[in-house]
Amino acid sequence: MLIVAPALLLAALLSLMGAVVIGLLSALWAELQPATAEDTGALPDPRANASLASIAHAAVSLCLALLVAALILRAVVTGHAPWSNMYEFNQAFAAAILAGYLGLERRLPIRSLAPLVAVPAAGLVAYSLTLRAEVVPLPPALQTPFFLTVHVGSAMLAYGIAAIGGAAAVGELMQRWRGDRLAWLPTAAVCRTASYRSVMLGMPVLTLAIVLGAVWANMAWRSYWNNDPKELAAATTWLVYAAYLHLAGRRDRWGASAPWFLLAGFGAVLFTYLAANLVIPGQHSYSGI
Amino acid sequence: MAHSLSRSRQAGLDRLARLADRLLRAIGDARLGVALLVAAGVANLLAAARADWRWLLDSPPYLTVVGAILITGVAAVAVRIPPVVREWLHPVPLANSRDVLATDVPLTTQLTGAERAHMLGALRSAGYRLSENTTPTSWLVAGTRRGWSRFSAIASHLSLVLLVVGGALGTAFAEETRFGLFPGEQSLLAGPRPAATSAVRFDGLDATFDERGRPLRFDTRVTFIHAGDVVRSQVLQVNDPGSFDGYLVHAWTYGPAVELRVEDLGGRTLFDGWVALGGSASSSRAPFVELPSLGATIGVEIANADANLARLIIAGEHGVSDTTVLGPGERRRLGNTLASLRGFATYVTFLSRRDPGMGILFAGGFLLAGSQAIAFYLPRRRLDLRPVTGRLIVRVRGERFDDAQPELQRVARIVERALSERGGGG
Ligand code: HEM
Numbered sequence: 001m002l003i004v005a006p007a008l009l010l011a012a013l014l015s016l017m018g019a020v021v022i023g024l025l026s027a028l029w030a031e032l033q034p035a036t037a038e039d040t041g042a043l044p045d046p047r048a049n050a051s052l053a054s055i056a057h058a059a060v061s062l063c064l065a066l067l068v069a070a071l072i073l074r075a076v077v078t079g080h081a082p083w084s085n086m087y088e089f090n091q092a093f094a095a096a097i098l099a100g101y102l103g104l105e106r107r108l109p110i111r112s113l114a115p116l117v118a119v120p121a122a123g124l125v126a127y128s129l130t131l132r133a134e135v136v137p138l139p140p141a142l143q144t145p146f147f148l149t150v151h152v153g154s155a156m157l158a159y160g161i162a163a164i165g166g167a168a169a170v171g172e173l174m175q176r177w178r179g180d181r182l183a184w185l186p187t188a189a190v191c192r193t194a195s196y197r198s199v200m201l202g203m204p205v206l207t208l209a210i211v212l213g214a215v216w217a218n219m220a221w222r223s224y225w226n227n228d229p230k231e232l233a234a235a236t237t238w239l240v241y242a243a244y245l246h247l248a249g250r251r252d253r254w255g256a257s258a259p260w261f262l263l264a265g266f267g268a269v270l271f272t273y274l275a276a277n278l279v280i281p282g283q284h285s286y287s288g289i
Numbered sequence: 290m291a292h293s294l295s296r297s298r299q300a301g302l303d304r305l306a307r308l309a310d311r312l313l314r315a316i317g318d319a320r321l322g323v324a325l326l327v328a329a330g331v332a333n334l335l336a337a338a339r340a341d342w343r344w345l346l347d348s349p350p351y352l353t354v355v356g357a358i359l360i361t362g363v364a365a366v367a368v369r370i371p372p373v374v375r376e377w378l379h380p381v382p383l384a385n386s387r388d389v390l391a392t393d394v395p396l397t398t399q400l401t402g403a404e405r406a407h408m409l410g411a412l413r414s415a416g417y418r419l420s421e422n423t424t425p426t427s428w429l430v431a432g433t434r435r436g437w438s439r440f441s442a443i444a445s446h447l448s449l450v451l452l453v454v455g456g457a458l459g460t461a462f463a464e465e466t467r468f469g470l471f472p473g474e475q476s477l478l479a480g481p482r483p484a485a486t487s488a489v490r491f492d493g494l495d496a497t498f499d500e501r502g503r504p505l506r507f508d509t510r511v512t513f514i515h516a517g518d519v520v521r522s523q524v525l526q527v528n529d530p531g532s533f534d535g536y537l538v539h540a541w542t543y544g545p546a547v548e549l550r551v552e553d554l555g556g557r558t559l560f561d562g563w564v565a566l567g568g569s570a571s572s573s574r575a576p577f578v579e580l581p582s583l584g585a586t587i588g589v590e591i592a593n594a595d596a597n598l599a600r601l602i603i604a605g606e607h608g609v610s611d612t613t614v615l616g617p618g619e620r621r622r623l624g625n626t627l628a629s630l631r632g633f634a635t636y637v638t639f640l641s642r643r644d645p646g647m648g649i650l651f652a653g654g655f656l657l658a659g660s661q662a663i664a665f666y667l668p669r670r671r672l673d674l675r676p677v678t679g680r681l682i683v684r685v686r687g688e689r690f691d692d693a694q695p696e697l698q699r700v701a702r703i704v705e706r707a708l709s710e711r712g713g714g715g
Contacts, residue, residue, distance in 0.1 A: 107692060137505050144528050196690040204662035211654035220528035222465075222539050222640055224647065225456075227346065232337035239330035246319040246326075249689045254320055268334070276337065 005070055009091070009129050012066040016094075016122035019059040023115020023184070026052040030184040049112065049184050056114040057105070063121070064098040067091055078135050081149040083156055084142055086277060090128035092153075093273070094121040096160020100198065104164060110186050110194045116167040147216040155209040155234075159269045161202030162237075166266030168195035169259035195262050196248045203241050210234050229280040233272035240265040310368060317365030325358045359453050362446040370443060377436035379420050382429055382673040383686050390697045393680040394704050400428070400676055404711045408674075411707040412700070417672065427675075434670040444660035448653045455650025463644040471546055471563035471636045475514065478536045478641040487534040488514040492522065494543060494635045509540035509637055535643050542638040547589055547599050548631040551578060551623075559626065564589045565636050566599075583625060585610075601628050670696050674704070681708075 026049055070091055074082040083092040101117040104110060142148055172191035180187050186194070213231070214224035225231060244261040247254050332351050335342045345351055383389050400408075409419055409430065417432035468476040475490035492510040499505055509525040513533040523531045530539040544565055551560040560578050566589060578587040585605040592600035592614045602612045603624040611624040620629035668688040675682045683701050687693030 137499055137503065139504070142528075143506070143526070147528075193690045200665035200690075204658055204665060207654075207658040207661055211651070211658050214654060215651060216528065218537070218647065219530055222530075222537070222541070222642055223644075224650065227336065227343055229337045229340075232333045232346075236330045236333040236337060239326045239333065243323045243326040243330065246323050250319075254323065268330075271334075271337070280338065280340075 005073060005133060006129065008066050008070040008073070009125055012063045012070070012094075013122060013125045013129065015059040015063040015066065016118045016125060019056040019063070019118035020115050020122060022052050022056040022059065023112075023118070026056070026112070026115070026184040027182075030182065033183070053112040053114060053184070056118070057111045060098055060114045060118055060121075061102060063118075063125075064095060064102060067095040067098070067125070071095060080138060080145060081153060083152045084138055084148060085136075087128055087131040087133055089152075089156065089273070090124040090131070092156045093159055094124040094128075096156045097121045097124075097163040098160075100157075100161040100164045100201070101167075103201075104194055104197060108186075108194050108197070109190055110168070112185055113164075113167050113171055113191075113194070116170055117164060120163050120166075144216065144219075147212060151209055151212040151216055154205050154212065158202045158206035158209055159273060161198050161205065162241075162266050162269045165195045165198040165202070165262045168192070168198065169262035169266075172259045192248070192258070195259065199241055199244060199248070199262070199265075203245065206234075206238055206241065210238060228276075230272060230276035233268065233276045237265060237268035237272055240268050313364045313368045316361050317363075317368055318361075319365065321361050322358070322365065325354055325361060328354050329358060355453065359449050362449050366443040366446040373439045373443065377418070377433060377439065380418060380431040380433040380436070380671065381420075382422070382431045382675075383671055383684055386686075388689075388693075389684050389686045390693050391682060391684040392697055392701050393682055394701055394708065395680050396676060396708070400681075401711075404708060407711050408704055408707040411703050412672075415699070415703050430672075430674040432672045432674075434672075435667055436669055438663055438667050438669045441660040441663035444656055445664065448656035448660060451649050451653025451656060455646040455648070455653055458646025458649065459644045460646075462646070463642065465640060465642045467541065467638060467640050469565060469636055469638045471565075472634055475512075476639070478534065478538065479643070486516045487536065489531070489533070489538055489639060489641070490514060491637055491639070494540075494637055496543065496635070507540065507543055509543075511538070511540075513538075536641045537643075539640045539642070540637050541640040544636055544638075545591065546634050546636040548634060549578065549587075549589065549601075550629045550631060551580065551587065552627045553583070554625060554627065556627075559583070560587075563634065563636065566591055580626070585624065585626075587623065587626075587628070597633060599630055599633075672700055 029052065030049055071082040071088075074088060074091075078084070078088075082088045097117060098121055101110075101114065105113075138148075168186075168191045171185045172188045172195065175182055175185055175188035175191060185191070210231075213234070217226060217228075217231075218224040240261060244258060244265060247261060248258045249255065250258075329351070332345050332354070336346050405428065409421070412419060412430075412432060416434040418434070418436055419430055419432040422429040422431070464479060466478065466480050470476055470489075470491035472491055472493050475488050478487045478489060490512040492512055495506070495508040495510070497505040497508075507527055510522065511525055511531060512522045513520045513531065515534065520533070525531050525538065525540045527540070530537045532538075546563045546565045549560065549562070549564050550558065552558050559580050559582065564576055564578055566576050576589050578589070580587065583605070585603050588602045588604070590600050590602075592598040596616070598614050598616050600612060600614050601623050603610055603626065605624075611622075613621045613623045613628065615621055615628065615630040617630055617632045620627060622628075668691050670693065671686045673684050675684075681704065683697065683704060685693050685697040685700055687696060
């Protein structure tokens, strides 16, 4: 455990960084192509981009396998779901991002989003590597396996899916800005579909996480709602996505603002995840830091 | 005359209905919903970021926004319920749009009645509710699968009613009682009132700590009592309260206590019982013993936790008059009294709470999550079929951003198989 877990995490980080670098190369390659094409009259070669995207995709898949192995190992050692403190959350969150991406990628041509998706996942894995991996006993309030597994697990899953929405929103905004000419990204329409689907997938899970959190709080903290910073931040996140759902299908100016809502939504996720755990004191201070 | 009167009344009613419909549509405009949801989101964000802005969430403007979300959300679905029911019961052909996917199934002959019936039977077994539109020159079928899925979007909005009503009932009528108990003591679950006969007795606390003194478990043993009769015993834990007679009973705070006996110098008992030490702010027990007959108060604190020593301080009108340190089983003079420390124990502050809105609120929460899952994971599918010379046009439509291509292929396969079974297909 002492060596295996950091080794797995390091390998996961390296494969994610590989995906990011490949993404950058792919963008650079595609940016250089039109100039050559203009000079020679040849069309840019889409196969080069596709194969770079496939390598990034493979790196992301490898990273998910490594993270899942690290999480299983952690669960075996600690005897509970591997998301009870920040060290564990970070890895689970990163795994949820990658799983969400791979799930959506099976239905949509979004392989070239892999490097964008790898950025937040790499940040989380790197952050996890800076934290203490020591196994400490669960505080009494977390000793309910069902709620720890399902409430926190569904929040992680929803956060991971929100990251895909954020990455696809970045893609859509960049494509809109460049008139859909960025060959290293999916088209704006595909990005838009991917982000809507990610919210469709994630919103019920986020709602369930909040409702189960309320049931748990009612048992552990006497009241289902305590205006705790994390609860309020989660409510903010949920309201942003509820607003997004009512905008995304519109073809007017309101609809055009939808990607900004996705960025705000992912910003709210990070606020809920980081600020309400680390900066603002509250009842949810289980970060273990 | 009467005829024209009733006609004008009918026209008036129609106008009123149209006006109401327009009003509901204006109130239920999704853009208004978005604006309200964003306003609520901003308020929550500010309250999350700064504790001194949490008052925002109790302020009239915020409550107005919540009320408006409820009203506009319900209005939005109220106008949609009739068409959703209509479309579910009687599927209609698809309007042309770029979201409609189409394919052809070749036909070798004109479809006979039996072939049509067989094909519709196959589609029905695949989950489609169908309606046929037959004229002497044309035949058109429209169908819906999982038409009920549209009701779940309606249920999502209606669940807001449950959430708000449940929350409001809780705010108005929830009751909460706190009491501190020493082992063996009991208390009513609600404040004193004639009909309140449910009680809890504190039987003991088993706390476990790790080697660094971090708490691992607090097991609070209690017995619930109704009208003087013991009903059951239970172990409460930090996140596992007891549920009794509509109350949730939490073991809320824990603290050390001493069992003390105080006599005057003539041997008359002045106090014999438990004293809580240093209790938390929420404890209803203070670490003092009042001795009115002597005009004195004894304060108790832990002198040395490792050696199990307590310090007793007696104070009267003129300030502190004496102090002493006692271990378990010791008896010493303290001012004009004799104090004996029988031993250490723990006391627990309990919290019993009843919230009549809680069930409604949780029902709303689960309905909200469940209805969204149905709306998004099991979307409605619609189709229409139209024979033209030599082929059958099959069209399918999914929901927004939905990929209906697999469904189109599935439907085309079902139709082809049904036709080939009957010999109509090509
Ligand atoms: C606060 C919580 C709310 C939730 C959870 C919610 C949820 C939903 C869901 C799940 C859908 C179905 C989307 C689809 O099938 O693609 C929907 C549609 C809709 N909602 Fe809401 N809603 C909320 C508030 C509101 C409010 C306040 C309004 C007020 C106007 C509103 C108006 C509409 C309308 C008009 C539609 C159908 C058209 C559209 O999707 O744009 N909703 N809502």
